[in-house]
Amino acid sequence: MSKPSFTERNLQILFPLPAIIFVALLMIFPILYTLFLSFTNWNLTSGNPFTFVGFNSYFRIFTEPRFLNAVARTFAFTFFAVVIEGVLGVAIAVILNRAFFGKSLAKLLLLLPLVATPVAVGIVFNLFYDPTIGLANFVLQSIGLPQGLWVSNAATVIPSLILVDVWQWTPMITLIVLAGLAGLSEEPIEAARVDGASEWQILRLVTLPMVMPVILTAVILRLIDALKTFDIIFAMTGGGPGYASETLNIMGFKYSFEYFRMGQSSVILVVLFCVVFGCSLGIMKLRAASEI
Amino acid sequence: MQNKKVLSNVLFYVMVVAIALIVLFPFLWMLSSSFKTQVDIISWPPKFFFAPTLQNYQKVFGEQDFLKYFMNSTIIGVFSVGLSLLLGLPAAYTIARFTQTRLAVFILLARLMPGISFLMPWYIVFSRLNLMDSYVALILSHMLIALPIVVWIMSTYFATIPREMEESAMVDGATRQYAFLKIILPLSGPGIITATTLSFIFSWNNFMFSQVLSMEKTKTLPIAVYNFVSYAEVDWGGVMAAAVAIMAPAIVLTMIFQKYVVKGLTMGAVKG
Amino acid sequence: MRKLLIGFVAALYCLSMGAIAQTKEIRVLLANHPYGDLLKSAIPEFESATGIKVNFESLQEGQLTTKLTTEFATKSSSVDVFMTRPLQEGKMFYKNGWYEPISGYDFADYPKNVMSVASFGPKAYIVPLVTEWQVLYYRKDVFRDAGIKVPTNFTELEAAAKKVNSDSLAGFASRGKGAAAVTQLSSYVYNYGGLYLDKGVAVFNTKAAVDAIRFYGKMLGDYGPKGVTSMSWENIMPLFQAGKVAMWTDASVFYGEIIDPAKTQVAAENVGIANFPAGPKMNSPFIVTSWGMAIAKQSKNKELAMKFLVWATSKELAAKGMASNITMARSSVWEDKAILAKTNPGLVETRAYAAKHGNPLDRPYMSAVGEARDLIGELVIESINTKGTSTNLDKMAKDKVAQVNEMLQDTGEYGK
Numbered sequence: 001m002s003k004p005s006f007t008e009r010n011l012q013i014l015f016p017l018p019a020i021i022f023v024a025l026l027m028i029f030p031i032l033y034t035l036f037l038s039f040t041n042w043n044l045t046s047g048n049p050f051t052f053v054g055f056n057s058y059f060r061i062f063t064e065p066r067f068l069n070a071v072a073r074t075f076a077f078t079f080f081a082v083v084i085e086g087v088l089g090v091a092i093a094v095i096l097n098r099a100f101f102g103k104s105l106a107k108l109l110l111l112l113p114l115v116a117t118p119v120a121v122g123i124v125f126n127l128f129y130d131p132t133i134g135l136a137n138f139v140l141q142s143i144g145l146p147q148g149l150w151v152s153n154a155a156t157v158i159p160s161l162i163l164v165d166v167w168q169w170t171p172m173i174t175l176i177v178l179a180g181l182a183g184l185s186e187e188p189i190e191a192a193r194v195d196g197a198s199e200w201q202i203l204r205l206v207t208l209p210m211v212m213p214v215i216l217t218a219v220i221l222r223l224i225d226a227l228k229t230f231d232i233i234f235a236m237t238g239g240g241p242g243y244a245s246e247t248l249n250i251m252g253f254k255y256s257f258e259y260f261r262m263g264q265s266s267v268i269l270v271v272l273f274c275v276v277f278g279c280s281l282g283i284m285k286l287r288a289a290s291e292i
Numbered sequence: 293m294q295n296k297k298v299l300s301n302v303l304f305y306v307m308v309v310a311i312a313l314i315v316l317f318p319f320l321w322m323l324s325s326s327f328k329t330q331v332d333i334i335s336w337p338p339k340f341f342f343a344p345t346l347q348n349y350q351k352v353f354g355e356q357d358f359l360k361y362f363m364n365s366t367i368i369g370v371f372s373v374g375l376s377l378l379l380g381l382p383a384a385y386t387i388a389r390f391t392q393t394r395l396a397v398f399i400l401l402a403r404l405m406p407g408i409s410f411l412m413p414w415y416i417v418f419s420r421l422n423l424m425d426s427y428v429a430l431i432l433s434h435m436l437i438a439l440p441i442v443v444w445i446m447s448t449y450f451a452t453i454p455r456e457m458e459e460s461a462m463v464d465g466a467t468r469q470y471a472f473l474k475i476i477l478p479l480s481g482p483g484i485i486t487a488t489t490l491s492f493i494f495s496w497n498n499f500m501f502s503q504v505l506s507m508e509k510t511k512t513l514p515i516a517v518y519n520f521v522s523y524a525e526v527d528w529g530g531v532m533a534a535a536v537a538i539m540a541p542a543i544v545l546t547m548i549f550q551k552y553v554v555k556g557l558t559m560g561a562v563k564g
Numbered sequence: 565m566r567k568l569l570i571g572f573v574a575a576l577y578c579l580s581m582g583a584i585a586q587t588k589e590i591r592v593l594l595a596n597h598p599y600g601d602l603l604k605s606a607i608p609e610f611e612s613a614t615g616i617k618v619n620f621e622s623l624q625e626g627q628l629t630t631k632l633t634t635e636f637a638t639k640s641s642s643v644d645v646f647m648t649r650p651l652q653e654g655k656m657f658y659k660n661g662w663y664e665p666i667s668g669y670d671f672a673d674y675p676k677n678v679m680s681v682a683s684f685g686p687k688a689y690i691v692p693l694v695t696e697w698q699v700l701y702y703r704k705d706v707f708r709d710a711g712i713k714v715p716t717n718f719t720e721l722e723a724a725a726k727k728v729n730s731d732s733l734a735g736f737a738s739r740g741k742g743a744a745a746v747t748q749l750s751s752y753v754y755n756y757g758g759l760y761l762d763k764g765v766a767v768f769n770t771k772a773a774v775d776a777i778r779f780y781g782k783m784l785g786d787y788g789p790k791g792v793t794s795m796s797w798e799n800i801m802p803l804f805q806a807g808k809v810a811m812w813t814d815a816s817v818f819y820g821e822i823i824d825p826a827k828t829q830v831a832a833e834n835v836g837i838a839n840f841p842a843g844p845k846m847n848s849p850f851i852v853t854s855w856g857m858a859i860a861k862q863s864k865n866k867e868l869a870m871k872f873l874v875w876a877t878s879k880e881l882a883a884k885g886m887a888s889n890i891t892m893a894r895s896s897v898w899e900d901k902a903i904l905a906k907t908n909p910g911l912v913e914t915r916a917y918a919a920k921h922g923n924p925l926d927r928p929y930m931s932a933v934g935e936a937r938d939l940i941g942e943l944v945i946e947s948i949n950t951k952g953t954s955t956n957l958d959k960m961a962k963d964k965v966a967q968v969n970e971m972l973q974d975t976g977e978y979g980k
Contacts, residue, residue: 005467007467007469008467008468008469011386011468011469012386012389012390012392015382015383015385015386015469015472016382016383016386016387016392016395018378018379018382018383019379019380019382019383019399019439019443020383020395020398020399022379022435022439023398023399023401023402023436023439026402026410026414026432026433026435026436027401027402027405027436029413029417030405030409030410030413030414031405031409033409033412033413033416034409034413092311095304095307095308096308100304100305100308102308104550106308106311106312107550107554108546108547108550109312109315109316110315111546111550111553111554112315112316112319112543112546113315113318115493115497115539115542115543115545115546116319116497116539116542116543117496117497117499117513117514117517117535117538117539117542118497118499119497119499119514119517119518120322120514120517120534120535120538120539121318123517123531123532123535124318124321124322124325124532124535125318127321127325127333127528127532128318128321132336133333133334133335133336133338134338135321135338138336138337138338167314167315167318171315175554179554179555224403224404228406228407230407230408230499230500231499231500234499235518248406249406249408252406252408252409253408256408256411256412262412265408266409269406269408269409272406273404273405273406273409276404276406277404280404
């Protein structure tokens, strides 16, 4: 065998190199730019050039109730959305995990919400939620329940938005978990059945622990996107009423493009990035632990 | 016993149908609203039976230059996905074969960044390079969406192909790059279709990047839809028709490649 | 593989070359506004008459500001001419030096108070396009059935709302969505004898201003449509069109829409338009320049840009605008009998009143207006949620005034 060529010897660097360069080129400048701005007081409304303020903007924003609320809201939205999607998604997957007539059609239907354009989904749900002409209240009225204000009320806006998120993303968890269930080996399950375990016990003690890594992977994917949810909130409420649905991402956008406080907005975005990064890291650790 | 089984079967199908209805409902609502006049849409109680009209679609495809936006979204989607495959396939291959976890995480970083933080910096760069009035800026930005998907899906796909496939060829004197091109890639059709479809759909649906980086010549569909909510009227019917028009291609693609899309979504999670 | 690559690169190259500049070309950003639409359809005439190619783009107002700011702030804009909102972004754009001063333009046709927001110091930077003022829309049939007259002051307004309010009909509507409500609230504040800013100092915590905010909150809390705290005009208009609102105070621009039979369930003869009702102190509704047009400072084609600007703000096009119910800023079109004959008398009458007695501002006129509106918006929402009875409102108003004053100091506008 001849001596491997240069290309072959360095394949593991050369092959991914274009992708690395591309990602680096597109990301490095924005990352540095955002970090840089977060240490300045650049504010377009003043019309003055910026000066460096060190960590002042960080200190300042962490004392602002509006920001702290946005942080809490981001976590609350993400937590409830991801937990509901996780539980419902797994439950539906367990229900559908058998051969039945129309299974592939059911899978196709489950795919549709997650390919639907979020901006358009938001607009459709806005019509649906409209307190006066929307179908949601008509349904409540028809079954004799009091009508709701949905996204028009500070108390119900986050649950209403979570409902949209749940509608759109539960199917993804279901599909992923379904595939995980299909790939499980039957032996441990059969063994438990022979030992006289009930179906519920088998599910709880055998099946679910086995698919846990799959569930957690699905959860990571959802978590990253839920923390950064933008399109749906932007199209449906723009963060309102008041600031009642303002998450970090929406707040960052408003500070950039409505208040033009670029420095402060960069601080918000840096915090958001840290939150997303920290959360995904945490779950990845959890996942690694569950695989052992 | 027999009765119980029938009952549980009935219960099962009831549940399946209920799930299907919940999933489908917003689509049906959107579709039916798109055939309503404004007067019908805003009437209470909501009208379930109405004289359908095509005026919303005529508006979408006539007054608004939707075909152009449609073409723009297509061009941007095709090129960003194509280029992402070009860059992503080799990277995914080495990630799979040399377990380059750090590299995988680095590329996934692109997904963790808040999109807003890209907007101003990219604008600075792309306009300095005189790329703003062309598709290039949008294609590059959408590649940042498509590339992580390609890498994520393909690296797990490559990992499912036994190493013996290329190793036997390499024993026969073929180089690894040759083996990748001639042996591994031809085996990866299903994975590539999956990655292509999914990343195309995500590019198609992107709102934030296009909002700032697109200009009139390159405006994409989601921006055009949002634009419908214009200054002096809320044209619900038009918006619904536009929403149907924007979702239709993604849905048709999904239907055609259903098998692969499901696989791709799940593969990264199940085997990875 | 290699062929594919070459094909790709070649195609990319072609795509980027599609943008090669012609010699006489300008880039124009328009708003999704009826006048923007009118310009769009008239641009081909301009192009064939002058040989200048116009690359235009039209955007929803928020997106327009986002885009302009991004382009200007990164010093990388290729925009030559753009539509702009003088009260919303004028001060900020001016301070950052994004507007080109306009010289050699005949501004004689624009009223003085209109020009006051289009110029800074001795120079003019914006050519006013569209004017709007606050009016009261009402349902003639509902009033007739209830046997009441059109309210002319706030007491009558409340009495009328109370009388016609029912489960299926909101007695009164106006914007309740925080920041969006600030412009519509302004006339209430003025009529109570208050102001948002007085000589560069925030004063919306005076008794008059807080009373106005309470009244506004009471009206919407008691008689407003469901979910009004998340409603801007785009939510209220469909309700009015569906016959679910008896009275609605908002800008005059929506009149054309609510009497358009294709869009409304309420017959046009049942829709009334009236002067904004008087408050305890005066009757001075806002009458503002909602849109203007400006040339970008960094434009490299200023001569061509000026040519376009002169054409786009011409009397001829203003007359066309009037014919399609767009209320133009030029005085002459409101004096031209031939034009007025085709204009809706309701608009002519309410404008005449507002032009004489109105206030040229409908929001805190400052460069950080976006943030200030959100702060005042908090007061509006608090007031609506408590039907005007909030015990917290005075304190909140004081806090918000302090915050707005701080912003004014930050931007060097305090006391000016």
